[in-house]
Amino acid sequence: MAMDKRAQIGARIAQELKDGDYVNLGIGLPTEAANHIPEGVHVIFQSENGMMGVGPSPEPGTEDKDMINAGGGFITALQGASFFDSATSFAIIRGGHLDVTVLGALQVDQEGNLANWMIPGKLIPGMGGAMDLVTGAKKVIVAMEHCDKNGNPKILKKCTLPLTAKGRVSLIITDMAVLELTPQGLVLQEVSEGYTVEDVIKATEAELIIPSHLR
Amino acid sequence: MYKLITAEEAAAMIRPHSRVAIGGFLAVGAPETIIDAIVACGTKDLHIIVIASDWEKRGIGKLVVNHQVKSAQVSHMGTNKEIQAQMNSGEMAIEIVPQGTLMERVRAFGAGLGGVLTPTGLGTVVADGKQLINVDGKDYILETAIPSDFAIIRAWKADKAGNLIYRKTARNSNPIMAMAGKTTIVEVDEIVEIGELDPEQIVTPGVFVNYILLSKEA
Secondary structure: OOHHHHHHHHHHHHHOOOOOOEEEEOOOHHHHHHHHOOOOOOOEEEEOOOEEEEEOOOOOOOOOOOOEOOOOOEOEEEEEEEEOOHHHHHHHHHOOOOOEEEEOOOEEEOOOOEEOOOEOOOEOOOOOOHHHHHHHOOEEEEEOOOEOOOOOEOEEOOOOOOOOEOOOOOEEEOOOEEEEEEOOEEEEEEEOOOOOHHHHHHOOOOOEEOOHHHO | OOEEOOHHHHHHHOOOOOEEEEOOEOOEOOOHHHHHHHHHHOOOOEEEEEEEOOEOOEOOHHHHHOOOEEEEEEEEOOOOHHHHHHHHHOOOEEEEOOHHHHHHHHHHHHOOOOEEEEOOOOOOHHHOOOOEEEEOOEEEEEEEOOOEEEEEEEEEEEEOOOOEEOOHHHOOOHHHHHHHEEEEEEEEEEEEOOOOOOHHHOOEOHHHOOEEEEOOOO
């Protein structure tokens, strides 16, 4: 994905994070959000391998072999950080103590179902911590490109890949739009600059509710 | 009370078909010295219980590449093509377990519990064939304890009572695996005198530790 698209999605995720939130960012695109936290907003980042208070990447040459995030990248610790074992880390995650988790998706559907851990017969990396994160976090945000590499919709009526969790997604942020899961259905809340409502409808298989402010 | 041994002696204890819980996360905090000794021994048909499959040349990846692992319970394999290839060819039997569930199932065995109830995996293939239990109106999956014969783990320092502390994110699954081994073998950077570690800061009490050896990485 182009850097400007990544930055745009990262900046939009960051708007969802409030001062004092405990947040877990998934590997890849979601981590972009950490670069866009507004000044004056203090967010505490968890890494599920056992740390709260994750800081930025270290300067080259100052890496510590025992300081990695869940993606294997080197990290630093901010003041006030803590280290803990994996069971405690997942007590935080599963027990509802995280305010927000942001993850990528292979597919997401209009019922808030998420599929992001395997493609049968092709790719079986395993879910790692994703099922626990999506099950336990207070707010689950999916951040991804609106369509797959071949231009096919990833926001569907019903996921066809094995699910990560059922009905847990509350917000979808893509390069084209921001969509919110509501009891009434999937609501198109924002359309990115350069796109129209029609563009988003065409690129989405799911049924969309178009609110009056976008009509 | 623990006994000081060599990595070779540790590796010799582990037999074909042993169930081995191994600490580490993407090889950070992995007991590399013990893993290297098991690779040198060549013991086959192991069952391993690990968070992730690590890398081909680091952590438990080395055991997989050397075809010593027959089956595994693991949450993530995305960094190791060899384990995926052995799974696809049928050489390895793999149960993929959500990471938090894996930790609780291992911890349950160490803590004398038969299992745990978790919402993680409801409505997914993870729940297939498992008993659901309703508590106060909410469904949970009954996930049973994962037994292990050996836990091999990595700590930063041990004192001569076997008490352990860990370093930064190298702690990860190590304290959990340490509780779960019928026999727990610990690789440490340093062994210090009793009194040098503050009892308030001990993470793993020495009662869980059977054997200690010094890391070759230290």
